[in-house]
Amino acid sequence: MTRRSLLRGLVMAGSAALTVGLIPTAGAAAGSYVALGDSYSAGVGTRAKVDSCYRSTYGYPALVASRYGLALSYQACSGARTADVAANQVGALNTGTTHVSMTIGGNDVGFADVLTECAQPGWMSDCSGAIAGGRAILRDQLPGRYDSLFSTIRSKAPNAKVVVGGYPLIFNGEDCNALTFFSPDEEASLNSATNDLDSLIQSKSTASGFTFADARGLFGGHAVCDSPEWINGLSNPIEESYHPNRDGNVGYAKIFGPALTGTPYLAPTAAPRKESTAVHTRQAADSVLRMRLDTPANLSKAAAAGVSPQEVKRLNGQLRSMDSRVVARALAALRALDRQSR
Incomplete structure (x- = not known):
């Protein structure tokens, strides 16, 4: 993909x-x-x-x-x-x-x-x-x-x-x-x-x-x-x-x-419910991996934007970790790099 x-x-x-x-x-x-x-x-x-x-x-x-x-x-x-x-x-x-x-x-x-x-x-x-x-x-x-x-x-x-x-x-x-x-x-x-x-x-x-x-x-x-x-x-x-x-x-x-x-809509009374929109850490990591951040072309784009290609490659590798804490930190670090590049 x-x-x-x-x-x-x-x-x-x-x-x-x-x-x-x-x-x-x-x-x-x-x-x-x-x-x-x-x-x-x-x-x-x-x-x-x-x-x-x-x-x-x-x-x-x-x-x-x-x-x-x-x-x-x-x-x-x-x-x-x-x-x-x-x-x-x-x-x-x-x-x-x-x-x-x-x-x-x-x-x-x-x-x-x-x-x-x-x-x-x-x-x-x-x-x-x-x-x-x-x-x-x-x-x-x-x-x-x-x-x-x-x-x-x-x-x-x-x-x-x-x-x-x-x-x-x-x-x-x-x-x-x-x-x-x-x-x-x-x-x-x-x-x-x-x-x-x-x-x-x-x-x-x-x-x-x-x-x-x-x-x-x-x-x-x-x-x-x-x-x-x-x-x-x-x-x-x-x-x-x-x-x-x-x-x-x-x-x-x-x-x-x-x-x-021409008449109001009266919603049926229902028990409060919460829509779950949370994305599990593993699913998030797999989706970011599909972005292929570590291809030569995308690493070149990172360098042109002042983002360390080595750091992108390192963090992208951590997304494959079986430790959800490592994956969560890598996702957060990638978001921080994105903010800094702007």
Whole structure:
């Protein structure tokens, strides 16, 4: 496995043709609800995968449908881009559709690839270049893609209440995961790019007569490394990473539910639960080893950044130790080298 593939599992490929996925609802159906979109609408992050598109029973569309008694056609699919929604999902819409929800656009601007690049040590990554590439797509291509998709949705579901959601800010300025190397500046840049994406979603959705559901306010204080966090950090399995967990999907339901129906979303009473996002030391070490820090090319990059190649090689070797204390110290030392190199 190459270092480029380390975090590629953050978003699953979802370009295959979709089938209608119905999740049972509670009570008599009060309307026809179609949930379109990407992994954030499919419920990735809830650790309850149902099919190849994920479509979790803990995803916010399932929660909203159950609470309001809506008949749900669950079309959202992990990895979907605007083109995938247009090609594979909007066929579920018709004149009888009463409610539509969606998050879309993150994959268009390269969500997984940007995070993959930025999660590496600073001396061997080009985080700023990856973010700039995503911003170029956001500026030059995504506005037209939204115009086309939203026009199609309105034509196919002329009687529906359509709510398009934004994305929460993932980072809080801290990187508490043992095997990622996000700097505070990188996290700020990633959050800034998310703000720009949300601004575009808001302007295009409202211009189409849709409602924009802003997740940033309610998710404030619940980013990765917050307590409690509503967004997973780097997780096992990897596809759960950097997506809202079950609590985060309840948060989304509290945003989408009222926007779709005009009435508050009252979450079912449940015993307090804690999402486990801890990565065991051995798993962390194995993931860093897959970055291949000790290849000649990456050691040369370290030297160019003022980082001792010998020290990188020594610490990388310690990651293979059977002593978890040695491994933990090596991980901490590698993170310290990354901070010093910046």
